[in-house]
Amino acid sequence: MDILRAFTLLGDGSDEYHINIKGTPDEPLFQANQIGKILGIANISTALKDFDVEECYLVSNYTGYGIKDTNFLTELGLYRLLGRSRKPIAATFQRWMMKTIKEIRVNGMYQLKTENEVDRKIMEYNCSLKNHNIFLNVFDEKNVVYIFKLLTIEDKFVIKIGHTDNIKERTQNISNSYNTDYPLLLNVFEVHNNCNCEKQIRKNKFIKNFLYTKDVKKNNAPSRETYLVNNEQYEEIVKIISHIKKSYNESEPESLKIKMELEEKRSENIRLQGEYDIKQKEFMIIQSELKVKQKELSIKQKELELEIKKIEKEQHNNKVEVKVDEDDEVDESDEDETSDDELIEEAATAVFAIKKRKNGIKVPVVYQYEPTDLKNWVKKWDSPADVERNMEEISPASLRNAAKNNTIYKDYRWVFVKRNSEPPNELEQTINKRHKTPEVHFIAMIDIKKTKILAVYKNQKEAVEARNMKCNSFTRAIQEQSVSSGHYWNFFDRCSDVMKEEYLSHSTLPEKYVPNSGKQVQQIDPRTNLVLNTYKSNREICKLFQMSVNKLKEVMKTNEIHQGYKWKLLI
Structure with missing residues (x-):
């Protein structure tokens, strides 16, 4: 028992x-x-x-x-x-x-x-517990005013009146804050404006008479929401709360209607705002497309202007001033005997064969030589334009530079000779193309006797910083092969093989320079997803695998397979 x-x-x-x-x-x-x-x-x-x-x-x-x-x-x-x-x-x-x-x-x-009274109390407790669980489920997450039973003192019990919008959470909070092990929900009232409803309940004179503040909270703080009542007083309090709740719920439909109208207008406003945003985005896209087309038209216009200038220049260069001496005038009888075909042929000859500049200097004759035989020419061309017309992909500028610099162009040597002049007996020696700056910009510091490499730097910047030199003097020292900071300087791969072998016998080259802005890129096997290699920059990958930077960025973004691999950017 x-x-x-x-x-x-x-x-x-x-x-x-x-x-x-x-x-x-x-x-x-x-x-x-x-x-x-x-x-x-x-x-x-x-x-x-x-x-x-x-x-x-x-x-x-x-x-x-x-x-x-x-x-x-x-x-x-x-x-x-x-x-x-x-x-x-x-x-x-x-x-x-x-x-x-x-x-x-x-x-x-x-x-x-008596035993019967004990059974009745237990039955009442079980019934209250059942109602408690029903209240928790029915009024979950609703605006309510609640009545909890906290304690039993002789023939009375302590109740707590309050409001909440989460009855389950409030039950747990009461269990933690008040001197009760199992607070029971005696009654729950759903009220839209539950906060004001509770304030009105607490102001009621009848309910205020039963306020109970002794030893209710665990921290011994006084409570203004607990009341000590018997069964009859509790029933009267329930009637009062029901009456107050009814007055609040009757005034609610009008305000609820207003809220619904406001909500509809708010939804309509959101919809219109969304449509406006979509239209604005479409306008921005159209505007961007127009800007792109405008740029394309501007580029085409510039290309056309350049083409027109080129044509005008060619017409200017090809224009022939036909100067006829009075002594060589053709009499009318001879002119009458000249046929139309002969006139066309003479015009063609004037345009393509007898080209003269405005200053009267004749167009030079072009001689074509084999690079291995600089004495005997292979073919004689009447003009540079003649070479351009008869050979594929000939650039007039490149042809002139090859003749001027004694270099090979299109596998041949070329010589420009004044008209009515003889070609040279023998051409000057062929000059190879200028040495390009090496791909790997290793800088070698050479001793004063030019016999030995003392140190190798990964790039010009590192060498300048290490020797505390100025960039201008350092660049001039490489170009003019002069002394700077007590040493000679040159690109490592321009040094002699003997000097390079001697240096590599006791030292190694520095790591290849990669710009600080470069980000590492991983090469991934698409079947195993294992990283096969890590490259220091996308520039290195584009060069090794012959792909564009834009394509590499695209496949890294979409995780597509390109050239048999997946690519991932390390951030």
């Missing part, structure tokens, strides 16, 4: 303690945390560590959120705990408890006189 919330202990006249006793009259159980509170023990679990199973054990209770284990003391454990305490209240409480236990054993129940 369980004894539920049946005892009240008065201490020194100013404090009031509530005791829950379970078990049977022969083996009563006392809730340990309540006893600890009376004795002023802050951590009751620590105080009970050395208690055995005959003195203390756990009792499981259902709280609405699951099973909760609570420490309960047996009669033996209670007397042992009281015997340890040196506080004056311990002796007073022990005498009161012994008297209470004796009365329980004599009468069979303290305050609850």
